Amino acid sequence: MNATFPFSEYLVTAVFALAAGTTIAGALIAVMTTRIIRSVGGLMITCLGLAGLYYFLHSPFLALMEILIYVGAVCITIVFGVMLSEPDEPAEPRRLTRTLRSAAAALVAVLVGLGLAYLSLQGPWPTAAAGAAPADGSVAAIGRALLTTYSLPFELISIVLLLAILGALVIARGGRHRAEPEAGPARRPAAVSNPGTTPQIEPAGADPVPELVTTDSR
Amino acid sequence: MNLLELHQQPGVYLVLAAFLMGAGIYGFLRRRTLIGMLISGEIIFAAASLNLMVMNRFFAPDPAVGQVFVLFIMGLAAAEVAIALSIIIAVYRNYRSIGSRELTGLKG
Structure with a gap:
């Protein structure tokens, strides 16, 4: 990219920002939504962004494999799992409990993420091998x-x-x-949490x- | 840190991998169904893969070892997804739900 194309550095940076932003947005979609099928879509977007990042890391083969395996196989398999089960989360009866749990989960996740980011930025990595390795991906x-x-x-x-x-x-x-279909309703004490689906299940x-x-x- | 050389700084990728790890942990703790937890686990896998690739690209003398490792991670993730989804479907047949709260019965 030595000035053979005008603004090629800006283009490269823009594509990199697009890949990184796609990864971040996909991860946020995957963990923040309530519908599971949107979460699967977020996982697909994350894997597309990761494929772009792998391309920037000098391994186009892994970028292709990421798209092929994750988007093409893993996410499709999860979609089949979503279709075969009833994955939407039942509404929790108490909002306060849910908010507290989300806050606790967010606290733990932010602590772990910030700690890892700090460690990876402060770590004494051997930078001598940075340019020595040939980019043979x-x-x-x-x-x-x-x-x-x-x-x-x-x-x-x-x-x-x-x-x-x-x-x-x-x-x-x-x-x-199903060995004991009559034991199904009795075993389901949490059916009160999703009363809309209960009458459809039996027929x-x-x-x-x-x-x-x-x-x-x- | 030059903004135009952002894609050649290992710190950017490492922070991105840390963010993915945090997002995966948040989803894993917050989701209450098995498929949601599976998806969050896949994001954690992706964070580990990205970290390995960054280490391979910038700090490792052998440029192929990280890619081979990430290929193995992808294969194991595919196998894990197949097994986990079959377990989830079996659980759904028995419990009529895949909420992690309701999986309370043991047999044996």
């Missing part, structure tokens, strides 16, 4: 490192992913037949049950 270097130096973790993480697939299948299938739960429970002993 190429895919070839990563692939060589993955297949030579880090081949054992590479294989281990493939086993972890395989086990995660199998475990997710087993866990999600295991609870399909919705009773309809798909017959073809699912046919294998049951009932």
